[in-house]
Structures are given as C-alpha cells and as structure tokens.
Amino acid sequence: PMADALAAGNAVCLQPSELSPNTSKLLAELVPQYLDAEAVRVVEGGPKETVDLLKNPFNHIFYTGGGRVGKIVMRAAAENLTPVTLELGGKSPCFVDRTADINVAARRIVWGKFTNAGQT
Known part of the structure; x- marks a missing residue:
C-alpha cells in the first residue's frame, strides 16, 4: 500500500507495529535517507502514539494487524469520517x-x- 500511495503522488505516514521495535527504529533511520521526508514519515510507538496519530484527519487509513486494534482504528477514523481499509489476516x-x-x-x-x- 505504501508504494501504491507514493506512486499516486500521496504522502504516507507509516507506523510499524510496537511488537517489532527494532524494525520500527531501522525504518525511522533509513526512510529519510532514501525517500522524501515530506512524502513519508515514520511514527514510532505503541497504543498511546497510535491513538494520538489517529486523531489527525487523514484522507485514508490502511491498517494491517489484528481485529482488536482494527476496531480501535475504525472507531478513531469514524471521528473524522476517514475511509479505512483493514487487512485483518491472521x-x-x-x-x-x-x-x-x-x-x-x-x-x-x-x-x-x-x-x-x-x-x-
């Protein structure tokens, strides 16, 4: 989804899972080196950062993960009437x-x- 969004000229806010903090840290270090920092931002953190992030009015939210957090994402997106794509595979x-x-x-x-x- 990130590559598709960028190819279409959109900006992306990427928040990796808090369950893989080393991957998140590495992405936060590498993304600004190789991609336009105005087009891609990496947000590190857990549930609190996710809740804060979802208060922003995005054009679209794409979430990959479990159903419990998917419901949280959906409820938060509803506050701004933001369209959501949930990929809740196992x-x-x-x-x-x-x-x-x-x-x-x-x-x-x-x-x-x-x-x-x-x-x-």
Whole structure:
C-alpha cells in the first residue's frame, strides 16, 4: 500500500507495529535517507502514539494487524469520517506433517515469518 500511495503522488505516514521495535527504529533511520521526508514519515510507538496519530484527519487509513486494534482504528477514523481499509489476516499458521522434509519446511517457515516483519 505504501508504494501504491507514493506512486499516486500521496504522502504516507507509516507506523510499524510496537511488537517489532527494532524494525520500527531501522525504518525511522533509513526512510529519510532514501525517500522524501515530506512524502513519508515514520511514527514510532505503541497504543498511546497510535491513538494520538489517529486523531489527525487523514484522507485514508490502511491498517494491517489484528481485529482488536482494527476496531480501535475504525472507531478513531469514524471521528473524522476517514475511509479505512483493514487487512485483518491472521498470523499465517502452517501445518507440517510427518511426510515433510523438516529442513525445507523450517527454512520456508522462517522466511515467511521474517519477511516484512512477519506481516506477509
């Protein structure tokens, strides 16, 4: 969604999950080095920062995460009548049975959990 928004000429406010603070910190350091700071801002923090951020009148909010926080985002967006896209997919569970090659399965599971900070 971020690349699409930027390609369409929009600005983006990105807030990574508070559950991955190292990823958030790295994005906050790297984004201004490689992208226009006026077009992309990274906001670090947890629930308090999220609530404060959502008080602002955005043109659109795209949220990826769980349903509990999705409801909070939806309620906050309603205050400004902001359109919202909620991507509330799960945690990508998988099943490995006894016929699987355990080394291949382990590599693939680890790849899936670490790609995009586990948000694939």
